[in-house]
Amino acid sequence: xxxxxxxxxxxxxxxxxxxxxxxxxxxxxxxxxxxxxxxxxxxxxxxxxxxxxxxxxxxxxxxxxxxxxxxxxxxxxxxxxxxxxxxxxxxxxxxxxxxxxxxxxxxxxxxxxxxxxxxxxxxxxxxxxxxxxxxxxxxxxxxxxxxxxxxxxxxxxxxxxxxxxxxxxxxxxxxxxxxxxxxxxxxxxxxxxxxxxxxxxxxxxxxxxxxxxxxxxxxxxxxxxxxxxxxxxxxxxxxxxxxxxxxxxxxxxxxxxxxxxxxxxxxxxxxxxxxxxxxxxxxxxxxxxxxxx
Amino acid sequence: xxxxxxxxxxxxxxxxxxxxxxxxxxxxxxxxxxxxxxxxxxxxxxxxxxxxxxxxxxxxxxxxxxxxxxxxxxxxxxxxxxxxxxxxxxxxxxxxxxxxxxxxxxxxxxxxxxxxxxxxxxxxxxxxxxxxxxxxxxxxxxxxxxxxxxxxxxxxxxxxxxxxxxxxxxxxxxxxxxxxxxxxxxxxxxxxxxxxxxxxxxxxxxxxxxxxxxxxxxxxxxxxxxxxxxxxxxxxxxxxxxxxxxxxxxxxxxxxxxxxxxxxxxxxxxxxxxxxxxxxxxxxxxxxxxxxxxxxxxxxxxxxxxxxxxxxxxxxxxxxxxxxxxxxxxxxxxxxxxxxxxxxxxxxxxxxxxxxxxxxxxxxxxxxxxxxxxx
Numbered sequence: 049x050x051x052x053x054x055x056x057x058x059x060x061x062x063x064x065x066x067x068x069x070x071x072x073x074x075x076x077x078x079x080x081x082x083x084x085x086x087x088x089x090x091x092x093x094x095x096x097x098x099x100x101x102x103x104x105x106x107x108x109x110x111x112x113x114x115x116x117x118x119x120x121x122x123x124x125x126x127x128x129x130x131x132x133x134x135x136x137x138x139x140x141x142x143x144x145x146x147x148x149x150x151x152x153x154x155x156x157x158x159x160x161x162x163x164x165x166x167x168x169x170x171x172x173x174x175x176x177x178x179x180x181x182x183x184x185x186x187x188x189x190x191x192x193x194x195x196x197x198x199x200x201x202x203x204x205x206x207x208x209x210x211x212x213x214x215x216x217x218x219x220x221x222x223x224x225x226x227x228x229x230x231x232x233x234x235x236x237x238x239x240x241x242x243x244x245x246x247x248x249x250x251x252x253x254x255x256x257x258x259x260x261x262x263x264x265x266x267x268x269x270x271x272x273x274x275x276x277x278x279x280x281x282x283x284x285x286x287x288x289x290x291x292x293x294x295x296x297x298x299x300x301x302x303x304x305x306x307x308x309x310x311x312x313x314x315x316x317x318x319x320x321x322x323x324x325x326x327x328x329x330x331x332x333x334x335x336x337x338x339x340x341x
Numbered sequence: 342x343x344x345x346x347x348x349x350x351x352x353x354x355x356x357x358x359x360x361x362x363x364x365x366x367x368x369x370x371x372x373x374x375x376x377x378x379x380x381x382x383x384x385x386x387x388x389x390x391x392x393x394x395x396x397x398x399x400x401x402x403x404x405x406x407x408x409x410x411x412x413x414x415x416x417x418x419x420x421x422x423x424x425x426x427x428x429x430x431x432x433x434x435x436x437x438x439x440x441x442x443x444x445x446x447x448x449x450x451x452x453x454x455x456x457x458x459x460x461x462x463x464x465x466x467x468x469x470x471x472x473x474x475x476x477x478x479x480x481x482x483x484x485x486x487x488x489x490x491x492x493x494x495x496x497x498x499x500x501x502x503x504x505x506x507x508x509x510x511x512x513x514x515x516x517x518x519x520x521x522x523x524x525x526x527x528x529x530x531x532x533x534x535x536x537x538x539x540x541x542x543x544x545x546x547x548x549x550x551x552x553x554x555x556x557x558x559x560x561x562x563x564x565x566x567x568x569x570x571x572x573x574x575x576x577x578x579x580x581x582x583x584x585x586x587x588x589x590x591x592x593x594x595x596x597x598x599x600x601x602x603x604x605x606x607x608x609x610x611x612x613x614x615x616x617x618x619x620x621x622x623x624x625x626x627x628x629x630x631x632x633x634x635x636x637x638x639x640x641x642x643x644x645x646x647x648x649x650x651x652x653x654x655x656x657x658x659x660x661x662x663x664x665x666x667x668x669x670x671x672x673x674x675x676x677x678x679x680x681x682x683x684x685x686x687x688x689x690x691x692x693x694x695x696x697x698x699x700x701x702x703x704x705x706x707x708x709x710x711x712x713x714x715x716x
Binding site: 061077078081082084085086088089091094096098099124125126127128130136138141142145155224225226227231234235236237238239240241280281282323 | 365366367369370373376377380381387388391392394395396397398401404490491492504505508511512610611613614616617619620644647648
């Protein structure tokens with residue numbers, strides 16, 4: 049088997065799309081172009097979109113396509129350098145000092161360094177893909193820190209000096225757009241906005257992702273979900289929920305519920321908000337019936 | 342220095358065109374765009390289109406505008422216009438991507454038409470209101486309710502052990518353990534979210550409210566301001582301009598639904614349905630400045646208020662009607678939303694509003710208990 053490098057896998061956007069499909073991820077043209085460009089230009093890829101459109105899944109698929117491990121850094125409010133870059137193992141350092149007694153000991157040795165995601169990726173850029181998930185949840189200070197990391201791919205540890213990446217690592221950032229990201233960060237990245245897929249693609253995704261769902265079911269689910277998303281819901285259902293709904297309805301149908309009824313009873317996996325449920329409930333029968341055609 | 346080859350000129354020109362229309366395009370993005378086009382072939386126009394989208398990164402809410410410029414630049418098709426959305430949906434306007442260049446230009450121009458119009462509106466009690474707002478701006482950041490942040494700060498007492506710094510001390514003291522150093526969790530002010538009703542029935546008060554909003558944006562670290570009438574408009578970044586007249590003129594230009602009708606329920610629901618906006622409300626002190634005179638059915642208003650109060654730290658409604666001592670929350674809409682409100686206060690004067698906002702950190706009985714006693 050030939051070795052997988054960024055260049056051999058990403059020869060064209062179509063090749064990228066094929067490889068992604070092989071790892072069970074269906075990308076449209078513009079997403080596969082964005083991925084292709086990010087890999088070839090050596091820039092980070094910034095994916096934005098509503099919750100549940102498959103941003104994190106895209107990152108997983110890219111890691112699989114390149115045959116690399118995915119290192120995930122989940123952002124949250126208050127995340128700081130100690131969680132993202134590195135941390136010293138103080139307990140071991142203290143023990144080592146005790147143990148050494150009169151001998152000299154380097155307590156800033158590799159043994160005492162706990163590598164956090166950004167450092168892990170710097171150390172082996174050829175074997176890992178970095179996913180910085182939901183960057184919009186972190187605060188501005190962390191964004192600035194990340195900016196520095198993404199432009200030079202180096203980390204300075206005061207006790208050790210600067211660690212630099214041997215090669216350009218592949219970095220994927222995702223954001224739900226709950227706040228504006230800094231312009232500087234956007235412009236350093238290749239950008240792609242993931243929207244909800246059209247019915248046909250969604251049906252294909254459901255077929256690919258769900259266990260054993262009949263094609264007609266997948267189509268009906270895709271059509272119904274499109275209609276439901278057009279309603280003003282607090283939380284419009286994502287692709288993952290649509291897949292779950294198809295699965296759940298299939299199971300119920302095998303358990304003996306007839307079709308429209310199975311969809312109605314499985315609605316809890318699609319819409320997870322009491323108010324949305326009561327809003328959609330009166331219409332649900334009609335929507336499902338129309339989708340079933 | 343090598344000159345650019347001739348075929349590269351349109352790509353450079355496209356970047357320039359976007360900048361002229363207020364898109365933020367950096368030089369490295371244009372070079373990235375050209376590299377991307379080279380990498381892709383380009384085999385067709387759609388390659389160039391995809392490359393432009395990926396590298397020039399237009400904000401999603403200005404995507405349509407971007408498409409129009411792309412069409413006109415690369416296809417010479419100037420007839421395309423940005424299509425409006427369907428009318429029944431509440432329109433949402435966000436000034437997030439607004440450019441700074443225009444601000445500079447406005448700064449140099451003295452007293453535009455809009456700002457002079459606003460000045461006429463605000464002559465009443467000008468001096469005293471001004472002083473009050475200045476004082477309000479100064480006090481605001483320390484007066485907002487606080488929450489515990491995930492971040493830690495050094496502290497001389499009452500905290501958890503700071504292992505990192507303590508260990509350094511220990512090493513420099515040759516293994517002796519001096520008094521340990523401590524850290525504790527920082528407290529940060531909560532967000533402040535103002536939703537201002539700009540409909541016809543609030544006409545007398547909107548000028549004051551906008552001044553208050555400007556002071557709030559200037560004074561608080563994280564304040565968000567929206568106006569609503571028949572549409573929803575985010576004016577926070579307009580109000581970030583330091584000069585008040587300029588900021589208000591800019592905000593006034595952004596709002597399209599001055600002095601029209603109110604569709605409070607639908608606009609608030611529209612606010613909640615944009616994840617980015619509704620996250621502004623999470624854990625925030627939310628103040629709605631409106632008379633809450635909802636025409637017709639108030640079911641939507643009720644839903645919106647229930648959702649807002651579930652997200653917010655404290656949800657308050659300031660209505661100018663409450664300035665009248667005979668005021669009671671008697672309309673059907675007000676009675677329905679009263680249980681969701683933390684405060685229902687007098688919004689008829691700047692004094693009462695600033696005093697109320699500065700007292701947000703102090704606990705108070707809920708609106709329904711207060712108004713039950715009164716009536």
